[in-house]
Amino acid sequence: MIPDNVMTAIEVRGISKRFDDVEAVAGIDFDVRKGELFGFLGPNGAGKSTTINMLIGLARPDAGTIRIGGIDCSKNPKAAQHLMGVVPDESNLYPELTGFDNLCFCGSLYGMSRRDREARARELLDRFGLAAAGGRKFGGYSKGMKRKLTIAAGIIHSPAILFMDEPTTGIDVASARQIRQLIADLNASGTTIFLTTHYIEEAQRLCERIAFIVKGRIVRIDTIEQLMRRTDGRHVVQFAVSNSTDDLCDLLLGEWPGLHCQAIAEGHIRVESPKPVRVGPLVRLLEDRGVEVFEARKIQPSLEDVFVEITGIEADAMKQEKANSGKGGGA
Amino acid sequence: MKAWIAFWNIMVKDFRAYYLKPPNISWGLIFPLAWAGMFFIRSGAGLDSVPALLPGVIAVSVLFGTTSLLSVTVTFEKKGRSFERLLLAPIPLELLMLAKTGGAILFGVANAFVPVAMAAFLMDVSVINWATFVPAIVLIAISSTFLGLFIAVSVSEVFEAQTFSNFFRFPMLFLCGLFFPLAQLPVWLRWLSYALPLTYGADLLHAAIHRPAAIPSALSFGMLVAFCILLFAFSLRNVRCKWIV
Structure with a gap:
């Protein structure tokens, strides 16, 4: 567990990582408070995976410091692994073991006694609807x-930080809803x-704060509330029309130079x-010019x-990138 | 204590998932049998040749059994990313890799006793010097397993692991003194054979079963231990450099 006097679960200062000529992460800083649900968003290749690998101990930063639960992991990536649970982007359990044995095995990796890990495995199988x-x-x-x-395996040892x-990613809507609730x-x-x-709606629904990372740099960290303030006083109308x-x-x-207009897809514009x-006046203008307006x-x-x-x-481009990388799915 | 729970369970998991699977058990039985038959027929010297053939069959069984299984299972787990689970466990990397190799070492030792059990029907096994034989088998199994580990951490695909294994195994097979006595090899090849762990293991087995050692036994044991340490240290270094980038 994280000591009571430590209020920051994850503290990152100036970490960077380079792979040959590519600067994957370029000196980023952020804190995650104890008990927080922190979102980390960005497109493919933005540096998300490299950052998470450095935090969990699967990669070493070239520079900067990482403190997990108050423990400095910059030099020894394994120092705080007992505090962490990890749910990777791929379901990487052992195909030849049963669900129950997989959970028990993962519990044993964290030193859980046989009785504890078997009881916890049964509890998690029940909780995740996998008992049968x-x-x-x-x-x-x-x-x-x-x-x-895979999520159950990540929390078998009741980690302080997950x-x-x-x-x-890549699962049906019902399962995704269930996982979000979990x-x-x-x-x-x-x-x-x-x-x-990759699912912004998911982050919006779940997270307290969000960091946006692009090209290895964090471009913004804020609460959902603060981020959404940017949209205050903005009025958006979307039209479905017949024409190109x-x-x-x-x-x-x-006609209205103060508007901002964008064609978002074939037959759809956003004002x-x-x-x-x-x-009304917008629809009338469009219809006067022979454009059929199906929806405003x-x-x-x-x-x-x-x-x-x-x-x-x-x-959308970000979701498409993810789909192209073979993982598909929907939030 | 917690680290040892992880150590034990990694070994048990590997036994259940890999080593005790029917194909691997049959490999452990059929492979030594096939080698024994092949050597026996090739020598044409009748039952008298069994003590001379036994060390070679044992050494080859252990070498092939351990290197194949370990290099393939580790590469397979690395490719399927389940190995990441082990790297994320809060146990020292040294202990983790020992747990990962422990199952293969035991599998190799068990493999070695298959030819011995078969030979018991054809020769008097009471002539075997067990005090030399058992530690030699254990050290051959450890060095071969660590060679498999070294191969596993040097490649990324399962087929590469097999190909790379043969790159080491076949030269070892021909140069370790099993087919040709070391004294009959050209001098430059003899030096190469002294750079192979199986040379020392095979000589210890010969000495334990049927003839005096060609290399002082203490030196052979020392060299095997040195090879084990070297291969393990090199593999750990590779894991740290290549898998925790």
Whole structure:
């Protein structure tokens, strides 16, 4: 457990990591408070995995310091591993062992006695809805079941700090919902959670604070509340139209230069304004020019908009990158 | 105490997941049998040749059994990323790698006794000097397992592990004095054979079973221990440099 007098679960100061010519992480700083659920967001290749590997002891920083639960791990990556649980982005348990044996084995790696680890394994199998599958080999589990058992293995020893790398990537919606609920419950019970995800909505729903990392640099760390303030006073309307959207923005901006207009997909445009947008005149103008308007919808700006604004990276592009890397799935 | 719980369970897990699987048990039985038969037929010297053949069969069984299994299982776990679980466990890396190799060492020792059990029907095994034989077997198993570990941490694919294993095993097989006495090898090859751990192991086995040692036994034991330390240290260094980058 983290000593009572230590209030910062993870303290990172100026860590950097270079692989040949590539600067994967470039001198980042952040703190994660004890009991916090901290989100770490960024596109592929932004430095998320390298950072998490340095925190958990699978990589050594070239420079900077890392303190986990008050223990300096910069020189000895194994120094604080007893405080951590890790849920990697791949379900990497042993296919030839049963679910129950996998959990017991993972408990033994943290020195749990046979009685303790068997009791805890049964408890977790129940909690994750896997009790009936506990005697089956892990290799035969579905993707969602594998993910759940991998999370169970990460918390078998009741760690003070849990690192979760893309916990809901590549699994069905029902399992993802269940896992998100588990994450929230774990955090409510006092576990500090460091969560990396491609799903901005997931981070928005779960995390207290979020760090955005792009090209090895943290571009913003803030609470969800503060981040969302950026969207205060912004009014967004999205239109579904019949025509190609190429010239429609020019048409609207010609009439209302104060608007910000963007073609977001074929047949869809997004109009943004610092003042409330009156939809009627916009629809009339479009229809006068022969454009059929199927739908005009006011949109509540989301964390995704903030992310796009801060990082300059389209959230959809980020999800696509993840899908292309073969992991797919949906939050 | 907690670290030893992890140590024991890693070994038990490997036994359950790999070494006690039917294909590996049959490998442990069939392989020595096949080697014994091959040597026996090739020598054509009848039952009298069994004591002279036994050291070679034992050494080859241990070498192939341990290097194959360890290099493949570690590479397999590394590729499937389950090895990361072990690297994340709060136990010293040295203890972790000893646990990982412990199962293969025991498998190698068990492998060695298969030819001995078979030979018991064909020769008088009471002539075996067990005080030399048992420690020699243990050291051959340890050095061969650590060679397998060295191979595993030097490659990234399972097929590379097999290919790389043969790169070491076959020269060792021909140069360690099992096929040709060291004295009959050209001088430059003799020096090469002295750089191989199995040369010392094979000589100890010959000395324990049927003839005087060609190399002083104390030197052979010392060299085997030195090879074990060297291979283990080099493997640990590779794990630290390549797997904890």
